[in-house]
Amino acid sequence: MDANASARLKRRAATIAHRVGLFLAMLFICLPGIWIVLSSLRPTVEILAKPPIWIPQQVSLDAYVAMFSGVGKGGIPVLDYFRNSLIISVTSTVLAIAIGMAGGYAFARYRFRGKSAMFLGLMLTRTVPGIALSLPLFFVYARLDIIDTHFGLILAYVALNVPFTIWLIDGFFRQVPKDLAEAAQIDGCTRWQAFWQVEFPLAGPGIASAGIFAFLTSWNEFALASQLTRSINSKTLPVGLLDYTAEFTIDWRGMCALAVVMIIPALILTFIVQKHLVGGLTSGAVKG
Amino acid sequence: MTVKRLSAPTLLLLPAVLVLAAVVVVPLCLSFYSSFTPFRLTRPETFFTFIGLRSYRNILSDANFWWAFGRTVLLLTIALNLEMLLGLGLALLVEKASRGQRLLRTIMMFPMMFSPILVGFQFKFMFNDNIGLVNNALQSLGVTRDAIPWLIEGHLAFVAISIAEIWSSTSIFAILILAGLLAMPKEPVEAARVDGCTPWQTFRYVTWPFIMPFAYIAMTIRSLDVARAYDIVKIMTDGGPAGRTELLWTLVARTAYSDARMGVANAMAYFSILLSIVFTVYFFKKLAAARTQIGAEW
């Protein structure tokens, strides 16, 4: 066997190993999710069964139909929850990105006194566990009368997301060579124009991933939402999940169905946005 | 009166500072104060009784608190390191794939779309000793005949919780490291290959230093955000049985709301913040070091 053939064989083996590894990893990631989806489609008697029933015997959309059937017929105000979740998550993500971009840019491009301390300080606001925050926050909100409003939750989520948005975007701006923007300024752009035309597109992946993070954090957050929301005015989907629990009972199938309803938009959004993770790179301008 | 012109960085940082001050700092001062009172939710008048450091003295001399503390550190150490390794592996696997990138990346982030509460219920039912998926699978495959008490036996429960936690959070590492990989210039890798480096050498000396800051960012974000695991643990075991899986957060939450002893709970919470600060500062230092290294190479 000559060296060429053995190299080819080796490459072949590597490709197969890669495929198998990828498949196993994806399987492990997907299994619990698939289990949830299946649970929402199958009667409870099949879900937690012994001996187990691996192949679904009866599949139906009953749980979804019930969800939308209105109060008393197994329904919950899912449309209200959905609307609230969407408004709150989208708004807070946009704001967190805007604020985070400003902050991240400041850290990446300027020198100022107490910079490190300031940076660390901002990050440390995230170390406060939600549980230590939820009650005092409730006190403040109660005084301001913004309990159970979209605004209250948006504000909280912006604060929740800003530190790591800053951090992430700062990291990406640092990767964008300074000379690029400087070159643009020499070419007659203002700093503002240079930012939008040169640096912003290059930091695209960072902004996209920060955005996905912020959105998913807000979309799934429970601890604060359960404290700061109360009625259909502002209750979000994660809080709505608990509508399927009563004091002594749980409707697991219904809960799974709502979970699927929650996951689908997040999935679609991620699918769309992740394209921009690479968007900023295609130009190939990252030379410095 | 002269209006002093604010410098650019101040102006850029102002919104962030304002929001964080309103939502975090002010409430934090309130709860910091209350950790020096015997504040009980159901008796608001206790908010004004000052007892100094008594709550802190009590919790620091409480063995249960220290056990919970130790367990939390252990869980964090194990979970974060495994998540980092798995996330790195996952990112490399996905980055190498020639087709289906969009789909793969979306699937990679799949667990992030699950609300922690749901993750809790999901893994609780999967690890149910009698009718859960895991034992059913193990029994069907003939691995064991016994009903393994996943959530009861201390070590197994720790494993079960870690699996749930790792499942739900590895994505964060994967996506950040992947973003780092994508932002990486191709030339150095090419150059390394031309120079005859093995794939491992290329990874170790070219790729890794570049993505290290991203890994540390992920690490720090996660160590800040670990209290997220609270929802999962709360539903899976709520610290039990017999306190075998008690973590700081389950202890704090139970004390705060169920027992309504907010003062003591805040004292515990403040002590646990120390933990987060230590982790954060540590990774922050690492991050800074990694950055200087890159800076030198660029």
Add this chain to the structure above:
Amino acid sequence: MNRLLSGVAAGALLMASGVAFAADLPGKFPGVTIDAKLIGGQQYEKLYERIGEWEKATGGKVNVISKKNHFDLDKEIKSDIASNSITWCVGSNHTSFAPQYPGIYIDLTKLLPKEEIDAFVPANIAAGTLDGKLVMLPRAQFDVSALYYQKSLYQDEAKKKAYKDKYGEDLAPPDTFDEMAQQAEFFASPPDFYGTQFAGKEEAINGRFYEMVIADGGEYLDKDGKPAFNSEAGVKALDWFVNLYKAKAVPAGTTNYLWDDLGQGFASGTVAINLDWPGWAGFFNDPKSSKVAGNVGVKVQPKGSSGKRSGWSGAHGFSVTENCANKEAAASLVWWLTNEDSQKLEAAAGPLPTRTKVWEWDLEQAKSDPYKTEVLQAFQEAAKNAFPVPQTPEWIEISNAVYPELQAAILGDKTSKQALDDAAAKATQILEDAGKL
């Protein structure tokens, strides 16, 4: 004498307020808006359709400012108390939680006619009465446990014979906890089939333990309010759980089970006998959710060694706050949501009523359905033995201190006596800290 005085006072108040007679209910409240915090969730929300009818009948308006599950509502009400922001009128309440909110709710006997209150099952009214104040009116969401069992097991000739040979007794659904444990061990064949199961954490295990202590002739708190569960009866009660666990008659995971796991477990057909709540009755007999559908028997809960039956119970209800501006309107709404029509509406879906008349109606309705009749008869019998949790504000806190000790004993980390002594010491500490001892 005291009672007479308060009766007179109540009478005077009634005259003044004008809501004196049952015939006047629900009354007229044009322009009045009532802010309400209600328990949310599928099982509880059907009733709220009746709110619209109340609005139509009275001209008032109800503004639902919060709808959450029980535990989150509890958190929320505590937060409201703490931040001094009880600005609402009507709140969902529960007999196990009510003692924690001293003073925020009014005495409903002062606003509602006596004959209306007498129409409720007296035990339910007693459970909602704290320090002589009726703080809540119970809705048709009453909970007490009864025994669910798989009928086929008791009809199996081979099992009957084997049981007779082994214990010298006929095999029949158990009437005492000792029999229940014995049968559980008899039926169990782990890991495929278990005799019984119990919820093993949080208030769930403590509540079960509490009712067993009572059934074994002991006290949880003595008459001075001191923890007394580390008595002989307490040890016997705890040993019941310990022995079942040791004998592997219960699933190994049982100390981590809550009610949801229990329900799913029995429905999976892998558990013989299950002491559980009425909310599951429909679930267990529905072929879509349960493997044992058509095979479910229901019996009154067993007796303890003192001959007394267990009977830990709780009821959901509604309360009116002291801060409420229009208490008559609020009381009218509370009455409306718990009146006969409302209770019929709720009870039709399965939950147990708390009005005597509605019990009768419910049984009448179930006539053509033998399973439902069996369920209702068993639970009606069970309800006769019902008692609430000790009415101390510290109950939940004590629960949280006691349950890890109970678990430690069940898992074999401690002996029963040792665990109970430790638990009693913690409970005593809590009560002392609260200034109760």
